[in-house]
Amino acid sequence: MSNAQLEIQLIASLVAVACAIPGTFLVLRKMAMISDAISHSILPGIVVGFFITQDLNSPLLILLAALTGIITVVLVEYIQKTGLVKEDTAIGLVFPALFSIGVILIAKNANDVHLDVDAVLLGELAFAPFDRLLIAGIDVGPKSLWVVGTILLITLTLLILFFKELKVSTFDKGLAASLGFSPAIIHYGLMSVASVTTVGSFDAVGAILVVALMIAPAAAAYLLTTDLKKMLALAISFGIFSAIFGYWVAHWLDASIAGSITTVLGLVFLLVYLFAPSKGIIAVMYREKQQRTEVSLLTFLLHLKNHDELEERHVNHLREHINWQKVRAKTVLDLAQKNNMIYIEKNIVSLTKKGDEFTSKAIDYIMTNEDAQIEDMKDDFFLFRG
């Protein structure tokens, strides 16, 4: 592994961490699309900044572009406040307009600007190590490493200093306000960090990857945990993993690093989405199926309890009267038998003592809705786990 390769992976990992932190809060605050808007609308800021500074890594350019990001947020909120359109429409109107202005600015000055839209949207991580930062003639590493590193340092400091405030205001705005933390300051603070991170990273990884790195790790982490600290840690590790693994995939395919990191992120999210223990799609579908069976079971037991007549309790009756299909009826019968709630004699189904008690309890629970009575049933049945 050459030095340049190591540097690329280091930059990608730093970007991943720098994005995962604000990304987690954006996802939790239901503002994920704002990051997409910011990533597009910083374009005019970057172009104007580039006219002034002629250097993509200059701090002034980053500040100018970040300012465009904030302007986007303010504009979206202003349009939203007029009540003329909904919030999502406001986002969808503002960023394409700003982005178009950026594209036109670039096109009109195509001859004097070494900046093209593809580079802004996609970045080129592979070239990042060639742009070195020289201090007093000594090579101290790639410029983007320093830029991203500085942004990450600031983000981390802010996160540690204001963790409590961020946490409270994210989960309970009212409480945060009543405790004296200004929600507006925290909101715009977070937006500023998101803007600065987006701008600082776009040059290395491009605007779209920034969005992916903000949202995907946080979303995957959110499916695995409900603890904020764990979520942050998980998001960061997903980000770093995808950055490094994605680099090698790109290396192997000889394709865009940003695209390949995003693809790995997508795969990570897909895996989590499918297999997350309690919130993954498979777990959810299993739970829903189980709940359906259990509802059927309960209906069935109630039916048995209410009818003493033999013909009402005949196995075939299940299918005829309650109108269940054969498979479904069998599942329900098996489940009931496994739990010793019924016994079958000559195709006549009867409740056992346990089944009788269970049914009474279940009815009680349904009518009174008191939790305490069903504590011991929770382990066996999804239905009662809320």
Place this chain on the structure above:
Amino acid sequence: MDITEYIKLVFTDYTLRTITLGTAILGAVTGMLGSFAVLRKQSLLGDAISHAALPGIAIAFLITGSKDSNTLLIGALISGLIGTFWIRGIVTKTHLKSDTALGLILSLFFGFGMLLLTFIQKQPDANQAGLDKYLFGQAATLVESDVWLMAIVTGLCLIVMLTFWKEFKILLFDADYTKTLGFNTRFIDILITTFIVLAIVLGLQTVGVVLMSAMLLAPAAAARQWTNSLSTMVFLAAIFGAFSGVFGTAISASQDNLSTGPVIVLVAGVFVMFSFIFSPNRGLLFKQIRFIKNRRDLELHKTLAFMHHIAETHEDISHPHTIKLLNNFQGYTRSTLQKLVDKDYVQLDGNMWSLTKTGFEAAANLYTKQSTEDE
């Protein structure tokens, strides 16, 4: 080239005519379908779909090796639909919210698409150049067959919309009611969504992945300001969309170095801004005017009440008082006073004012009657 020359060329020049027609049709169909997206609060869905279409284009090219726009658009359509239904899956099956789902699908699909595009570009044999026009769109590459395709899809969309108008409308405003009426909401929903995806995919070649969402939103958002009726809104949105397309093409053709997509979006943006400000019922300008007028009226009432208060203490209600009395009173301005005179509530005599009998009575009943007839 200036505008008059352009107008002449539209009728004579093949390329320009094709592009103008294409963008106009595109604007109309996206505006029409965009109305539904906006009203269903799915504004950003367009953004996600257009980005999600990118890998489909790349895969279609990888499989068929052809750059025929119809083949690529089918790929885009399929991958756009997969993206849409995955978004829906995430929102309904997990606790992630729709914004997260949209952002996820948008960035992940786009990134994957870019990976494929760069991968294709590095292939030695392929004649891959030109795929990246789908990123930002190149209206100039429109040919007559593309325009025909657009026209056919638009016609199809019109027919479906007219056939299912009632269903679309009721689903839009009261989904639960629709269900209880026995409509197959799922089918209607999928139908609308598919057409929205189709419209977006059609526009990719012209305005590109990144700006397509604005084509969907802007005409609809502008049209929404002028009316509360769905049919009028859809109609207006189609017109706004078509005009954005035509003006955008005209402006970009009359200048050097101006890509059509961004210009169309900006023109649509101007439509939106104009509508936001100047629409008579919802517009910001008239809202502000109404606001000021209401405040004036309130102050007028306050002044009248104050006059009444003074006049009460005198036996003769029309006893004159100096205007100075009103000076430190906020509701008093020359024009409001004049208004009171016009209504025959007050008589002015030099620097003195006096309440008339009608004025006194109106003022006495001001807060008991809660009269609304006087402005």
